[in-house]
Amino acid sequence: AQSVTQLGSHVSVSEGALVLLRCNYSSSVPPYLFWYVQYPNQGLQLLLKYTSAATLVKGINGFEAEFKKSETSFHLTKPSAHMSDAAEYFCAVSVAGGQGNLIFGKGTKLSVKP
Amino acid sequence: GAVVSQHPSRVICKSGTSVKIECRSLDFQATTMFWYRQFPKQSLMLMATSNEGSKATYEQGVEKDKFLINHASLTLSTLTVTSAHPEDSSFYICSASSREDQPQHFGDGTRLSIL
Numbered sequence: 700a701q702s703v704t705q706l707g708s709h710v711s712v713s714e715g716a717l718v719l720l721r722c723n724y725s726s727s728v729p730p731y732l733f734w735y736v737q738y739p740n741q742g743l744q745l746l747l748k749y750t751s752a753a754t755l756v757k758g759i760n761g762f763e764a765e766f767k768k769s770e771t772s773f774h775l776t777k778p779s780a781h782m783s784d785a786a787e788y789f790c791a792v793s794v795a796g797g798q799g800n801l802i803f804g805k806g807t808k809l810s811v812k813p
Numbered sequence: 814g815a816v817v818s819q820h821p822s823r824v825i826c827k828s829g830t831s832v833k834i835e836c837r838s839l840d841f842q843a844t845t846m847f848w849y850r851q852f853p854k855q856s857l858m859l860m861a862t863s864n865e866g867s868k869a870t871y872e873q874g875v876e877k878d879k880f881l882i883n884h885a886s887l888t889l890s891t892l893t894v895t896s897a898h899p900e901d902s903s904f905y906i907c908s909a910s911s912r913e914d915q916p917q918h919f920g921d922g923t924r925l926s927i928l
Contacts, residue, residue, distance in 0.1 A: 735919075742921045745917075
């Protein structure tokens with residue numbers, strides 16, 4: 700069975716600082732992993748996805764994530780936070796190796812201080 | 814990019830009424846659509862998966878007679894909350910995928926408030 704754990708329900712950083720949002724997964728098959736962003740009262744927007752190609756995945760808005768099998772992690776990073784990055788971020792793993800049937804983590808709310 | 818339109822964005826209605834939410838894929842054919850429910854400050858919980866032309870597959874604990882899902886075409890799926898009650902108030906989000914190996918594209922969600 701697949702599952703996702705996001706460490707930290709709330710992360711606060713200063714504008715220009717490094718953003719690190721943690722995600723650990725559990726999967727009985729090679730996982731497909733995703734990061735989504737959700738702005739208030741909106742749906743989810745795909746930031747990036749790992750599908751067994753390169754372990755360092757670059758996404759939109761300057762975000763990237765590194766798949767580390769030995770650590771079962773897929774942490775999301777951005778070198779320099781911007782005020783517009785404030786949002787809720789969800790890590791997800793796909794059931795059965797495809798890209799359907801996503802299992803989401805509980806989310807991490809990112810706040811960016813001026 | 815792929816666009817999924819969800820309508821309405823917000824609905825407020827009295828207890829006992831039925832509410833229909835539409836999910837449309839605007840620029841691609843969605844063989845599979847997903848319906849999620851999100852409680853305040855919580856993650857998305859998958860309610861059901863629907864494939865065009867067949868019955869939806871509901872997750873454990875989701876009442877199929879309460880949440881009716883129809884996926885009649887490759888671009889439209891509907892979720893009807895029947896005889897809605899205050900405990901059905903939530904944020905409902907749909908997503909659509911064109912193929913098994915393609916990612917899901919999400920609608921902007923529908924905030925349902927039952928008085």
